[in-house]
Amino acid sequence: MINSMTGFGHGEYADDRCKIVVEIKAVNHRYLDISMKMPKKLNCMENLIRNLLKSGIRRGKADVFISYEDLTEKTAHVRYHKEIAAAYLEHLKQMADDFSIENDIRASQLSKFPEVFTLEEQPLDEEGLWPALETACRQALAQFSEARNTEGEHLKEDLLEKCSKMLSYVDYIEERSPQILAKYRERLEGKVKELLADTQMDESRLAMEVTIFADKICVDEETVRLRSHINSTASTLKEGGAVGRKLDFIAQEMNREANTILSKANDLETSQVAISLKTDIEKVREQIQNIE
Numbered sequence: 001m002i003n004s005m006t007g008f009g010h011g012e013y014a015d016d017r018c019k020i021v022v023e024i025k026a027v028n029h030r031y032l033d034i035s036m037k038m039p040k041k042l043n044c045m046e047n048l049i050r051n052l053l054k055s056g057i058r059r060g061k062a063d064v065f066i067s068y069e070d071l072t073e074k075t076a077h078v079r080y081h082k083e084i085a086a087a088y089l090e091h092l093k094q095m096a097d098d099f100s101i102e103n104d105i106r107a108s109q110l111s112k113f114p115e116v117f118t119l120e121e122q123p124l125d126e127e128g129l130w131p132a133l134e135t136a137c138r139q140a141l142a143q144f145s146e147a148r149n150t151e152g153e154h155l156k157e158d159l160l161e162k163c164s165k166m167l168s169y170v171d172y173i174e175e176r177s178p179q180i181l182a183k184y185r186e187r188l189e190g191k192v193k194e195l196l197a198d199t200q201m202d203e204s205r206l207a208m209e210v211t212i213f214a215d216k217i218c219v220d221e222e223t224v225r226l227r228s229h230i231n232s233t234a235s236t237l238k239e240g241g242a243v244g245r246k247l248d249f250i251a252q253e254m255n256r257e258a259n260t261i262l263s264k265a266n267d268l269e270t271s272q273v274a275i276s277l278k279t280d281i282e283k284v285r286e287q288i289q290n291i292e
Contacts, residue, residue, distance in 0.1 A: 001240040003292040004151035005029065005060035009144025013136040019069040020133055022140040024053070026148075028290045029061035038066035042133070044126060049137060056141045058242045059292045066133075078117055085116045148292070155287055156237050162280050163234045166254075169277040170227050173219065173261060176270050219261045226257040233284070244291035251285040 005028040013020045034053055036046065053064065088110060096103035111117055229250050236243050236250070258281055262274040 001149060002152035002156040002237060002243070003145070003148045004155055004290050005148070005244070005292050006151060006290060007144050007148035009140040009142070009147065011136040011139030011141070011143065013132045013139075015132070017070070017072055018129070018132060019071060020136040021067045022133075022136040023065045024062055024140045024144045025065075026057070026060040026062040026144070029059065032057060032059050033061045034064060035062070036064040036066065038064075039068050042066060042068055045130060045133060048130065049133070052134065052137050053141060056145050059244060066136075068133075078119060080117055081115055085110055085113070088113050088116070152291065155291060159237055159284060159287060160234055162284050163230050163237075166230050166277060166280050166284075167227065169273050169280075170223050170230070172273050173270055173277075174223050176267065176273075177219065219264050222257045222260050222264075226254060226261070229254045229257065242292050244288060247288045247291060248285070251281065251288055254281050255285065 005026060007024075007026055009024040011022040032054070034050060034057070036049065038046075049064070049066075053062065089105065092105050093103055095101075233247060233250050233254075236247055255278070258274060258278045262271065262278060265271040265274050
């Protein structure tokens with residue numbers, strides 16, 4: 001099974017206590033990079049979330065968005081600080097005595113002084129909340145994995161078609177090579193006969209020239225290696241798994257062999273096929289960048 005590195009997943013959990021929504025979006029990346037945006041109160045469970053996500057994502061840049069809504073209406077309570085109020089009141093009395101002024105402080109006024117009343121959030125019940133958060137994360141991860149697998153299978157089929165097409169190019173280059181050599185020998189013989197006229201042609205010298213030319217344009221080693229790389233790409237795709245890095249390396253090797261073939265090409269038709277081969281290899285390399 002081949003997975004793409006791009007995908008989207010949505011998960012949601014709700015009961016009479018809370019509502020949690022998890023979304024995962026990812027694009028291709030050389031390594032695994034997970035970034036999360038969530039309420040601060042959930043930061044204590046970040047490692048649990050990361051470990052869960054790593055079980056289903058091996059490579060890619062994943063952005064995770066988590067929203068949390070407490071439905072109990074008991075998220076915070078008001079706390080009265082009697083000691084602070086008493087301190088304010090004592091100082092106000094002292095101020096009234098010092099300046100001989102009326103102390104007309106009322107409770108409603110005193111309540112507005114800093115820290116007399118504070119709003120405190122209820123501590124988060126981690127053990128009670130994690131099962132709900134885990135459920136939403138697993139739903140999002142399952143949908144995310146399904147989307148990546150669907151796209152990955154499409155990539156696989158397209159890459160296998162390109163492998164088949166590239167093999168046909170290699171077949172053509174291998175079949176064309178003897179024809180190029182035969183035409184070169186034919187042209188060389190014609191020129192030599194024209195120059196020598198009635199003089200007898202030196203077959204050994206002609207054979208040596210043809211051999212030198214054949215050595216210059218010979219791409220047998222390159223086509224053998226290229227065919228092996230293409231077959232290896234196809235078999236790796238069929239095996240599946242996290243094969244993106246391996247395929248990327250093979251594609252680099254294919255491109256190297258194609259460059260050598262193109263540089264040795266001494267024939268217009270071979271050059272055109274070699275250019276088409278390089279074009280398809282570049283397309284393969286681009287698509288491989290999206291494979292996990």
